[in-house]
Amino acid sequence: MTILLPRRRVLLSLAATALLGACATSPGGGDAGALPPIVFVHGNGDTAALWTTTLWRWESNGWPRARLHAVDFPNPLARDDNGVEQAGRSSADDQMRHLAAEVDRVLAATGAVKVVLMGNSRGGNAIRHYVQNGGGAAKVSHAILGGTPNHGVWNNPGFRPNNEFNGAGPFLTALNAPKGPNGDEVTPGVQWMTIRSDNNDKFAQPDGVWIGAKGTPTNVTFDGPALKGATNVVLPGRDHREVSYHPEAFAAAFRFVTGRAPTAGGPMFVVPQDRVQLAGKVTGFSAGGPTNGPLPGARLQVFATDAATGARRGAALLDQTIGADGRWGPLATDPRTPLEFVLEPPAALPGFAISHTYRAPFARSSDTVNLRPERAIADADKDAAAVVTFTRPRAYFGLPRDVVTLDGETAPGIPPGVAGVASAKRKYAAAGQPVRGDFRSGIVSETVAGRTWPASERRVTVLELHE
Numbered sequence: 001m002t003i004l005l006p007r008r009r010v011l012l013s014l015a016a017t018a019l020l021g022a023c024a025t026s027p028g029g030g031d032a033g034a035l036p037p038i039v040f041v042h043g044n045g046d047t048a049a050l051w052t053t054t055l056w057r058w059e060s061n062g063w064p065r066a067r068l069h070a071v072d073f074p075n076p077l078a079r080d081d082n083g084v085e086q087a088g089r090s091s092a093d094d095q096m097r098h099l100a101a102e103v104d105r106v107l108a109a110t111g112a113v114k115v116v117l118m119g120n121s122r123g124g125n126a127i128r129h130y131v132q133n134g135g136g137a138a139k140v141s142h143a144i145l146g147g148t149p150n151h152g153v154w155n156n157p158g159f160r161p162n163n164e165f166n167g168a169g170p171f172l173t174a175l176n177a178p179k180g181p182n183g184d185e186v187t188p189g190v191q192w193m194t195i196r197s198d199n200n201d202k203f204a205q206p207d208g209v210w211i212g213a214k215g216t217p218t219n220v221t222f223d224g225p226a227l228k229g230a231t232n233v234v235l236p237g238r239d240h241r242e243v244s245y246h247p248e249a250f251a252a253a254f255r256f257v258t259g260r261a262p263t264a265g266g267p268m269f270v271v272p273q274d275r276v277q278l279a280g281k282v283t284g285f286s287a288g289g290p291t292n293g294p295l296p297g298a299r300l301q302v303f304a305t306d307a308a309t310g311a312r313r314g315a316a317l318l319d320q321t322i323g324a325d326g327r328w329g330p331l332a333t334d335p336r337t338p339l340e341f342v343l344e345p346p347a348a349l350p351g352f353a354i355s356h357t358y359r360a361p362f363a364r365s366s367d368t369v370n371l372r373p374e375r376a377i378a379d380a381d382k383d384a385a386a387v388v389t390f391t392r393p394r395a396y397f398g399l400p401r402d403v404v405t406l407d408g409e410t411a412p413g414i415p416p417g418v419a420g421v422a423s424a425k426r427k428y429a430a431a432g433q434p435v436r437g438d439f440r441s442g443i444v445s446e447t448v449a450g451r452t453w454p455a456s457e458r459r460v461t462v463l464e465l466h467e
Contacts, residue, residue, distance in 0.1 A: 002223075002232040004198075036141055036257070037067040037110045039103060043121030043147075043241075047292055048072045049280065049370035050120065050245060050394050053270065053466055056364045057250045060271035061262040069106050070368055071123075072281070072292040073098055078122060081162045082171055088288020092164050092171050095126035100134045107139065114141040116257055120244035121203070124148025124194075125164060128175050132187045143186075144253045146195045146244030150185070150227050151176065153203045153211060155219035165203075167220060176227075184229025192230035193256045195243045198222065200398065202240050202420035210420055231256065237401060237442075239419035245394040246467075247443065267443045268467075272335040272363040279329025280369035282322045284349060290372060294326025297346030300371065302331055305338045309434040310358055310450040312340065328371075335363050338449065345373040352376055357462040358450035374460050384427035386452035388461040390437040391423040395467070402441040406463075411437070428452045437463040 038058065040051040048070035055068050079089040103115055117140055119127045124145035130136040131143060152167020154160075164171050176185045186192040196204065204224040208216040225243075226232040233252050235243055243249050247268050254262045265271045284295035302318040305311060317339075318331045333339065339359050345352040352373040362369075374389075381387050390404070390411050397404045397411070398419025404411045411424035428435070431454040439446050444467045453459035 002226060002234060004234045004236070035063055035067055036114060036116050037069060037106050037112050038063065038116040038118060038257075039099075039106055040068070040070040041099060041117060041119035041123030041126055042071065042073070042076065043119075043123050043244075045077045045290055046120070047076070047281075047283065047368075047370045047372075049368045050241075052366050052368050053394065054118075054245055054250055055366070055368070057247070057262070057265065057269040058254070059364065060265040060269055061254060062264075065365075067110055067112075069102065071099060071102050072370075073126075074292055075286065075288060076292055077289045078164045080160065082164045082169070083162050086288055088286030088291060092125060092129055095122075096129040096134045099126045099130045100136065103130070103136065103139055114139055116140070116142045116144070118144040118146070118244070118253060119148060120146045120241065121148055122164070124150065125171075125175075128187070129171075131190055132175060137187050137189045140190050142191045142193070142257055144193045144195065144256060145225065145227075145230075146249055147197070147201055147203070147240045148194065148225050149203050149220075150194065151224040152220055153218065154208065154213075167224070180229075182229065185227045186229040191256070192227065193233060193253070194225050194227055194230050195233045195235060195249050195252055196223065196225040197238045197240070197243055198234055198236045200237055200239050200401075200419055201225070201243070202396070202418050204240075205418065210418070239396045239398060241422075242395045270363050273365060274334070275365075276333045276335055276362050277329075277365045278331045278333060278362060278369050279327065279367045280371065281326040282328055282343065282371050283326060284345070284372065292370075294322070294324060295346065295349070295373070296322055296324050296326065297348065298322040298373070299344040300328050301342040303340040303342070304333070305340050305358065305449070307338050307361075308449060310338075310340070310436075311434070329367070329369075333362065335361050337361050340450070341371060343371050343373055349373065353458045353460045354453075355460055355462055356450065356453050357464050358448050359464055360446055360448050360466060362466075374462060376458060377455050377460060381425075381427055382455065384429070384455055386428040386431045386433075386455055386459075386461065387425065388428060388435050388450070388452060388463065389423050389425045390439075390448075390463045390465075392439065392465045392467075393422060394465075396420055396422050397424065397439075398441075402439065405438045407436055408438075431455070435461065435463070437465075439465055439467075 155167030355374040396419035448463040
């Protein structure tokens, strides 16, 4: 079954539900402790931090924080060949085993019988593999897959045949084998929902441009993430990550689990807290790429900043050398104070910059404010006095869908058409000046202010969006 949610209908629904209440409530008014725990599963190369705003939305609409859990896979990138060991990369079985252990931990901690699983992209592969082959069918009530390439990013037995994302490969072929009397692709006994874009998902495209094979057919269609036997929801215009992390995706998932629309927090579904406490992990890189393991020896400073200029307001709120567990914090703040996170990698990690990451105020507390060092300034940018990156980790920039500007000018490096670029970089002729990034897309609007820092000191500026 496919449910198409036209953009106008989505926005009207969000506006209508916003009128029903502005305070966090328990769904149905019942015992919040009886609500099922939810385990969130990130995608390829990502971290639990991408679920931060989603966690805020579930909290604002009645879910206790103790029943919301976001997985951090140790080695989040998939192997080139699923069956061949690759340093710093994970197989589909690695992901499944880690998820199975996390589910068992959550069930033991909460006393619940079953969990809800919600995954983005590759995270949906882990969910499906666990439910079908790892005993998850008895422990999962609902499974929600956002942008998961269920029929592959490409479908070609002659191209990287044993890759996890090949729809013609053994992994996805086995997952999609017909099940039950109706020949469903989903494992019976669990309620399944997929959320996909209409045509704006970079990894569900008929042409291979986004996998470096422009002009070559992928043999995958826009509805590649849909599954026979699931409730298949379409969010028009949303991109590969927005179908998991956007307010519209949250509203669809909330309704699927509870049977009703969310009512708290206005159109963004987030109720700000009076007091905010932040914490997270500092992670690094391995031979295979980014890792979610700890980066001991890094130094983290956090400053309050001026919302208009990015200038620091006083001494550091936190100054911490990261220990063996990678954790930082806690840091007490409020929902009105923008922050600058200064991350200096340890000397043992050459080739990385000192990053000054600016964030708009955090509306709610979070223990998933995870940080990784930025790579050193590229040779092509070494003629600049300063380098600024404007980034949207939970989604992509798309033109003309979005308005994306740096200091009032359209941010460079964003191609028109399918939304597939998550950051824009600009070179500046002077350090020590204010810089402002503005983003608007439908109901989402956000501004981040920062300062430029000397590239000659291997420092970079990052303006990072929440949404």
